[in-house]
Amino acid sequence: MVEEKSNEITVIPDLVDKLQIKGQVIAIDVMGTQKEIAEKIRSKRADYVLA
Structure with missing residues (x-):
């Protein structure tokens, strides 16, 4: 899940870092x-793998 004013594009890099x-x-x-x-x-x- 991402915050209301966010999307995967902004969250994925942070997740990859962690x-x-x-x-x-x-x-x-x-x-x-x-x-x-x-x-x-x-x-x-x-x-x-990017679809």
């Missing part, structure tokens, strides 16, 4: 298909 995702595959729907989000996931040495 999680230990090294070596994991992160799946995100179309709302999270953002270059910055993909770069953040890769910087934490994880992979992603």
Whole structure:
């Protein structure tokens, strides 16, 4: 869940920062298909599937 005036684009980067995702595959729907989000996931040495 996200706050009323927010959306996944602003929340996903914060969530990625808080999680230990090294070596994991992160799946995100179309709302999270953002270059910055993909770069953040890769910087934490994880992979992603963006639909």
